[in-house]
Amino acid sequence: MLLRDISVVDENYEVREHQNIITEGDAIAYIGPELPADYRGESYDGRNKAAMPGFFNAHCHVPMTLIRGYGEGLPLDRWLNERMFPFEALLTADDMYWGALLGIAELLQSGAVSFTDMYMEMDGICRAVEQSGIKANLSHGTSAFSPEAHFTDTNGYKGLAYLMEYQKTAANDRIIGEASIHAEYTCTDTVAREVADFARAHGLRIHTHLSETRKEHEECKARRGGLTPAAWMERLGVFDAPVTAAHCIWVEDADIEILARHGATAVTCPSSNLKLGSGIAPVKKLLDAGVRVAIGTDGAASNNNLNCIEEVNLASILQKGATGDPLFLGPRDTLELACRAGALAQGRTGCGCLKAGNRADLVVYDLDKPHLQPVYDLLSNLLYSAQAGDVALTMVDGRVVYRDGEFPTIDLEQAIWNAGRIRDEKLARLAANC
Amino acid sequence: MLLRDISVVDENYEVREHQNIITEGDAIAYIGPELPADYRGESYDGRNKAAMPGFFNAHCHVPMTLIRGYGEGLPLDRWLNERMFPFEALLTADDMYWGALLGIAELLQSGAVSFTDMYMEMDGICRAVEQSGIKANLSHGTSAFSPEAHFTDTNGYKGLAYLMEYQKTAANDRIIGEASIHAEYTCTDTVAREVADFARAHGLRIHTHLSETRKEHEECKARRGGLTPAAWMERLGVFDAPVTAAHCIWVEDADIEILARHGATAVTCPSSNLKLGSGIAPVKKLLDAGVRVAIGTDGAASNNNLNCIEEVNLASILQKGATGDPLFLGPRDTLELACRAGALAQGRTGCGCLKAGNRADLVVYDLDKPHLQPVYDLLSNLLYSAQAGDVALTMVDGRVVYRDGEFPTIDLEQAIWNAGRIRDEKLARLAANC
Numbered sequence: 001m002l003l004r005d006i007s008v009v010d011e012n013y014e015v016r017e018h019q020n021i022i023t024e025g026d027a028i029a030y031i032g033p034e035l036p037a038d039y040r041g042e043s044y045d046g047r048n049k050a051a052m053p054g055f056f057n058a059h060c061h062v063p064m065t066l067i068r069g070y071g072e073g074l075p076l077d078r079w080l081n082e083r084m085f086p087f088e089a090l091l092t093a094d095d096m097y098w099g100a101l102l103g104i105a106e107l108l109q110s111g112a113v114s115f116t117d118m119y120m121e122m123d124g125i126c127r128a129v130e131q132s133g134i135k136a137n138l139s140h141g142t143s144a145f146s147p148e149a150h151f152t153d154t155n156g157y158k159g160l161a162y163l164m165e166y167q168k169t170a171a172n173d174r175i176i177g178e179a180s181i182h183a184e185y186t187c188t189d190t191v192a193r194e195v196a197d198f199a200r201a202h203g204l205r206i207h208t209h210l211s212e213t214r215k216e217h218e219e220c221k222a223r224r225g226g227l228t229p230a231a232w233m234e235r236l237g238v239f240d241a242p243v244t245a246a247h248c249i250w251v252e253d254a255d256i257e258i259l260a261r262h263g264a265t266a267v268t269c270p271s272s273n274l275k276l277g278s279g280i281a282p283v284k285k286l287l288d289a290g291v292r293v294a295i296g297t298d299g300a301a302s303n304n305n306l307n308c309i310e311e312v313n314l315a316s317i318l319q320k321g322a323t324g325d326p327l328f329l330g331p332r333d334t335l336e337l338a339c340r341a342g343a344l345a346q347g348r349t350g351c352g353c354l355k356a357g358n359r360a361d362l363v364v365y366d367l368d369k370p371h372l373q374p375v376y377d378l379l380s381n382l383l384y385s386a387q388a389g390d391v392a393l394t395m396v397d398g399r400v401v402y403r404d405g406e407f408p409t410i411d412l413e414q415a416i417w418n419a420g421r422i423r424d425e426k427l428a429r430l431a432a433n434c
Numbered sequence: 435m436l437l438r439d440i441s442v443v444d445e446n447y448e449v450r451e452h453q454n455i456i457t458e459g460d461a462i463a464y465i466g467p468e469l470p471a472d473y474r475g476e477s478y479d480g481r482n483k484a485a486m487p488g489f490f491n492a493h494c495h496v497p498m499t500l501i502r503g504y505g506e507g508l509p510l511d512r513w514l515n516e517r518m519f520p521f522e523a524l525l526t527a528d529d530m531y532w533g534a535l536l537g538i539a540e541l542l543q544s545g546a547v548s549f550t551d552m553y554m555e556m557d558g559i560c561r562a563v564e565q566s567g568i569k570a571n572l573s574h575g576t577s578a579f580s581p582e583a584h585f586t587d588t589n590g591y592k593g594l595a596y597l598m599e600y601q602k603t604a605a606n607d608r609i610i611g612e613a614s615i616h617a618e619y620t621c622t623d624t625v626a627r628e629v630a631d632f633a634r635a636h637g638l639r640i641h642t643h644l645s646e647t648r649k650e651h652e653e654c655k656a657r658r659g660g661l662t663p664a665a666w667m668e669r670l671g672v673f674d675a676p677v678t679a680a681h682c683i684w685v686e687d688a689d690i691e692i693l694a695r696h697g698a699t700a701v702t703c704p705s706s707n708l709k710l711g712s713g714i715a716p717v718k719k720l721l722d723a724g725v726r727v728a729i730g731t732d733g734a735a736s737n738n739n740l741n742c743i744e745e746v747n748l749a750s751i752l753q754k755g756a757t758g759d760p761l762f763l764g765p766r767d768t769l770e771l772a773c774r775a776g777a778l779a780q781g782r783t784g785c786g787c788l789k790a791g792n793r794a795d796l797v798v799y800d801l802d803k804p805h806l807q808p809v810y811d812l813l814s815n816l817l818y819s820a821q822a823g824d825v826a827l828t829m830v831d832g833r834v835v836y837r838d839g840e841f842p843t844i845d846l847e848q849a850i851w852n853a854g855r856i857r858d859e860k861l862a863r864l865a866a867n868c
Contacts, residue, residue, distance in 0.1 A: 068807075069814035073764050105804040214758075274755030275818065277762075304818035305805040310744065318752075321708030324648075328711075330507050370539040370846060371739040371822075373502075374853040380503035384709065384738035388805075389823025412804060419808040 001400070002039045003364070006046025007378055009053060011355040013332040015378045021051060023360035026172075026397035030356055048368050049392060050378060053335070053353045054113025054361040055308040056342025059207075059246040059267040059296025061119045062128075062136075063099030065106070066091065066422055068300040076276060084301060086433075088120070090426045096124030098418040104132045105410050106306040107297075108402040110388035113361040113395075116244055116267075116296070116346055118180050118207050122159040126166055129175055133401040133409045135361075137244075137346045138163055139180035139207045144191035151194035156180055164202070174397065176205075176346060181238065183209040184220050184229035192236045199241035205347055206238060210266075211255065212247035213278050230255035239264055244345050246296060248286065249279040256282075260290040265345035268337075270314045272298035280322045283315075283329070294341040309388050312338045316383060331379040360398035365390045435834070436473045437798070440480025441812055443487060445789040447766040449812045455485060457794035460606075460831035464790055482802050483826060484812060487769070487787050488547025488795040489742040490776025493641075493680040493701040493730025495553045496562075496570075497533030499540070500525065500856055502734040510710060518735060520867075522554070524860045530558030532852040538566045539844050540740040541731075542836040544822035547795040547829075550678055550701075550730070550780055552614050552641050556593040560600055563609055567835040567843045569795075571678075571780045572597055573614035573641045578625035585628035590614055598636070608831065610639075610780060615672065617643040618654050618663035626670045633675035639781055640672060644700075645689065646681035647712050664689035673698055678779050680730060682720065683713040690716075694724045699779035702771075704748045706732035714756045717749075717763070728775040743822050746772045750817060765817040794832035799824045 003021040008031060010016050022030040022039065030036075071083030091099075096119070107115055114135035119125060122140055129136045140159020142151065151157050156179075163177025179199040181187050187195075199206050211217045211229050220229045230251060233239060239262035248266040251259070259266055268281040286293050295315045297306045316334040320326050329337075343352030350358045367375065371385050394402035401409055437455040442465060444450050456464040456473070505517030525533075530553070541549055548569035553559060556574055563570045574593020576585065585591050590613075597611025613633040615621050621629075633640050645651045645663050654663045664685060667673060673696035682700040685693070693700055702715040720727050729749045731740045750768040754760050763771075777786030784792045801809065805819050828836035835843055 065804075066808065068810070068819060070810040072811045072814035072818075073761065076760055102804050102807065109804070271751060274751040275760065277754045277758045277760035279758065280755060300805075300819070304814065305821075307805060307821060310821070314748070317705060317708040320711045321714060324711045324713065326510055326709065326711035327507065368850070370499075370536050370543070370850065371734075371741065373536065373850045374500065374857040376502070376504040376857065377506045380506035380738065384506075385502060385734070387739075387741060387744070387823060388821055416802070416804065416807045423808040423810065 002043045003046045007050040011353040013335045023398045028360045050365045052363045053339040054363045055338050057112045057115040058294035058342045060115045060117045061299030062103035063096045064299030064301040065103040066099035093121040093124035095422050096121040100125045100128035101415045108394045110308040111363040112308045122162045135174040137176045139178040141182035143182040143186035144188045179204045179206045181208045196237040205242045207244045210245035211250040217250035230258045234258050249281045256289045265292045267294045267296040269296045269298040270318045272302040283319045294345045295338045307388050331383040364393040366392040436477045437480045441484040445787040447769045457832045462794045484799045486797045487773040488797045489772050491546045491549040492728035492776045494549045494551045495733030496537035497530045498733030498735040499537040500533035527555040527558035529856050530555040534559045534562035535849045542828045544742040545797040546742045556596045569608040571610045573612040575614050575616035577616040577620035578622045613638045613640045615642045630671040639676045641678045644679035645684040651684040664692045668692050683715045690723045699726045701728045701730040703730045703732040704752045706736040717753045726775050728779045729772045741822050765813040798827040800826040
């Protein structure tokens with residue numbers, strides 16, 4: 001595809017106007033002022049539009065779209081125990097497929113090209129990712145409560161084995177399987193150590209939740225002889241693999257050193273962290289210590305959407321507010337987190353910015369909107385004024401997966417209908433069990 | 435208009451499905467399950483749609499759309515002194531008209547039906563409000579620095595005189611003129627007292643900025659013998675008129691008592707407060723003390739949009755995060771702030787909720803969106819999952835002012851073109867003056 005006469009947010013996250021972008025296969029072949037006279041592919045009018053690198057949503061539970069808004073207004077423990085867990089226990093792989101497809105539609109239309117996910121029933125989720133054209137690092141959250149349990153007995157292991165098998169036969173590298181430890185409070189020493197060993201032996205990344213709530217953080221220290229979740233994981237070798245650690249709100253200085261020392265990625269999920277009353281991640285301290293920080297939406301059950309544009313905006317302004325420094329995490333630094341850091345956290349090279357040779361993962365914004373005019377500083381408008389409805393086109397690996405309200409790879413009407421059907425069926429079963 | 439078979443957020447902010455709404459003139463004539471057989475007016479298909487009360491944006495500087503993103507990345511004092519003030523000094527009434535029109539378009543498409551504004555050049559802003567069909571409480575910010583100055587010498591007085599004259603001949607009550615004291619740090623004792631006296635004598639409301647930054651709050655105490663901005667204003671009689679006090683981030687317990695005692699409205703502006711690094715307003719303390727709290731976008735220069743849906747969502751989740759209480763400020767309580775409190779702060783009766791007899795100020799959401807499905811709790815989806823692009827129709831006083839991307843009262847293309855023209859002209863003049 002040739003995107004003609006478009007503003008481009010370049011590899012340094014600076015704006016260049018009146019550029020032409022040519023994509024070939026899954027890659028960007030050219031970005032620059034020249035317009036090839038003999039181009040024969042599809043041509044896209046980029047006037048009054050801007051091409052941005054796509055977002056890498058670094059922490060998600062994509063099928064949780066199925067339980068969006070369920071249990072609103074309940075306290076956290078009742079929300080989890082009376083609503084989330086009983087509902088999730090009923091979900092099949094087919095349900096996951098529909099929930100994931102609905103969530104992926106949200107992601108694509110808000111500018112995401114990839115997401116890192118932890119959930120269950122990998123086959124259903126894989127199918128949705130494969131069909132939709134988005135990229136994803138997938139994992140089945142490993143949990144274990146019995147001291148006798150071993151990793152190979154867990155559903156986390158089965159999910160990972162499925163993913164590793166899947167990757168062998170996949171026609172592309174869009175899906176990457178990851179190991180996972182759901183969280184410190186849902187795992188044993190034995191299983192966490194085995195996950196770490198397995199990940200190291202197979203060159204896998206590990207996705208986990210870390211110090212999301214003060215309660216979880218303090219209870220770990222009480223339970224584990226003063227060890228924080230990060231210290232406990234480090235001792236078990238978890239950080240010897242590349243780790244994506246979601247939330248990191250209550251990490252202490254020594255925890256931040258652990259994350260930095262091992263090259264782990266901390267993922268801030270501002271909407272979910274605020275909505276659940278969990279707090280605000282110390283992003284400045286993390287960055288100052290050299291920790292890679294990425295941005296995630298978390299699942300739609302606690303967000304309550306997967307709107308990456310909203311999330312990236314909030315990640316920036318919330319940190320300005322929390323630090324009292326309006327210059328902290330400006331547009332360029334925020335894009336570093338949302339794009340480059342997210343791609344690196346997924347272990348993907350040639351991703352996270354727009355330049356020739358990189359993957360063609362890009363998002364086109366329509367600037368012909370009242371809230372995007374006038375333009376003094378386009379990057380400022382894209383980061384602080386834009387909304388998901390401004391995305392005109394999303395391309396992943398050179399393939400158009402969203403354009404002007406249409407999803408070429410997703411039957412949205414069918415996905416919405418099935419999400420409603422699944423809601424009705426599960427609510428009926430839950431009511432019958434009462 | 436008849437809105438057929440629509441979900442309605444009713445006067446108690448509870449959802450009723452399969453309702454019919456009939457508007458007549460500027461009011462709601464009927465809401466209920468009955469469908470009149472002989473209705474002859476326009477009929478609107480409300481299936482898979484929801485009607486919400488429109489938002490009352492309680493603090494704005496609407497023409498600042500003209501300087502959206504200008505000076506991004508500068509520290510606050512340089513941003514103000516090198517960018518905002520020199521630019522604003524060049525703005526004419528005609529410029530204000532175009533800036534206001536652009537901002538009103540943003541407001542209408544994100545569900546606002548009214549806004550409270552403080553700026554300059556009332557004739558330009560009045561013209562935009564009148565034409566667009568939105569409601570507004572307008573004021574010219576009064577500032578005075580010389581001890582000899584009197585209110586009647588100020589531009590704030592001239593602006594107010596214009597508004598009072600305008601109201602006498604206006605064909606409707608959409609525009610309400612308010613007195614204003616820009617802020618404690620931009621006013622003298624004499625002028626503040628005179629504004630208060632004038633407002634009381636003429637039954638006017640007063641719009642002001644209060645304790646937005648820690649610096650401003652502390653400097654006031656140092657300058658005014660220990661008086662906080664609220665205590666200083668109380669002593670001068672300002673709170674003897676109904677006051678709309680924007681921000682209130684650094685108010686102390688005694689200040690909160692002042693606001694409560696006088697029935698003032700505190701307006702929280704979360705996006706702007708975070709982006710400028712000002713802090714987080716103590717909304718829970720304010721509400722617990724009985725202070726009316728409303729929600730505002732502030733101006734687009736510090737937000738950087740006028741997206742009311744985003745603002746209302748953020749007002750809710752930010753307070754959950756700041757208090758650590760996920761149950762604080764749920765959907766219904768948030769609507770109380772965004773609609774009812776905002777309308778009361780404007781002194782408007784028959785506004786702020788949908789019921790027969792009230793003004794027909796309503797916003798229709800299209801629920802056929804991936805991020806708004808499935809529905810368990812519609813109010814939760816509307817507050818936490820929706821985005822401005824979901825608004826299908828906005829009606830003010832029974833008149834459709836936004837529908838499916840179109841503004842019947844605003845030539846958006848012309849407004850955008852003029853905003854660009856004004857930018858170019860002013861930048862050229864500023865460059866020439868250097």
